[in-house]
Amino acid sequence: MTDGRLVIGTRRYSSWSLRGWLCVRRAGLSVTVETLRLSGTGNTAEIKALSPNGCVPYLEHNGAILWDSLSIAEYCAELAPDLWPTERCTRAQARSFTAEMHSGFRALRSTLPMTLGREGCPLPTELSDDVRSDIARINAIWTKQRCQYAQEGPYLFGATFGNVDAMFAPVVLRFLSYAVSGLSQEAQAYMQVIRHHPLMQEWVHDAQQEPKEWQLPQYENIPC
Ligand SMILES: N[C@@H](CCC(=O)N[C@@H](CS)C(=O)NCC(=O)O)C(=O)O
Structure with missing residues (x-):
């Protein structure tokens, strides 16, 4: 018997599901994880029937219902406060980075969709200025945070993921x-730490177990 359920989309592609799942797992919520196959249209019928905004991640936990990765992150931090830094101003900065990621970097997200079938293969065409500017901003955030917290631990705010x-x-x-x-x-060092986090x-292991029929040509055939 668990305290609820977390519904996610195809692990191979669903970046928002990954975010919600990481927060839920880090907070140690006892929930069943259910995976729905993304149709690739952005309009998956089973997700639409379940989630108020028609999107995953979707969480039911002890009577609470949440349907957006940012609200799930906040909810998880109520139960596991170490998901945010303890100091007020530092926590404000962490919230701002989180919100910036949640609402921004659109050029990056649409040009380089998450697809775990691809490894180390650049796009054959030049990246647009907008994508390069998103990458530069993320590089600046990661670099600044890692320099500042180098002594305390490997994550963006030190010792805690x-x-x-x-x-x-x-x-x-x-x-x-x-x-x-x-x-x-x-x-680059930060990326290795995150990639090798248990x-x-x-997540990547489970993504590899998903049925082959779940794979979508639009994400599998992006030119290398
Ligand atoms: N703002 C939402 C975005 C969630 C979202 O776009 N999820 C995608 C999957 S990654 C989805 O459920 N799309 C509906 C579909 O593909 O049917 C969040 O942060 O959770």
Whole structure:
């Protein structure tokens, strides 16, 4: 008997599901995880029937219902406060980075979608200025945070894998899939830490077990 359920989409592609799942797992919520196959239309019937905004991640936990990765991150931090830094101003900064990721970087997200079938393969065409500017901003955030917290631990705010790391985790997978270049040494080291975190290993492993029929040509046939 669990305290509820977390519904996610195809692990191979669903970056928002990964964010929600990381927060739920980090907070140690006892929930059943149910995976729905993304149809690829952005309009998956089973998700539409279940989730108020027609999207995953969707969480039911002890009577609470949540349907957006950011609200799930906040909810999880109520139960596991170490998902945010303890100091007020530092926590405000962490919230701002999390919100920036949640609402921004659209050019990056649409040009380099998360697809775990691809490893180390750049796009054959030049990245647009908007995508390069998104990459530069993320590189700057990761570099600054890693320099500032180098002595305290390997994550963006030091010793603890928190909500900010969860929000940026799919970007790490994207940068590795598309062999994004020009990143600082600190950013590259951070990417390795995130990629090898046990929860990320688990996610990628589970993604590899998904049925082949779930794969979508639009994400599998992006030119290399
Ligand atoms: N703002 C939402 C975005 C969620 C979202 O776009 N989820 C996608 C999957 S990654 C989805 O459920 N799309 C509906 C579909 O593909 O049917 C969040 O942060 O959770």
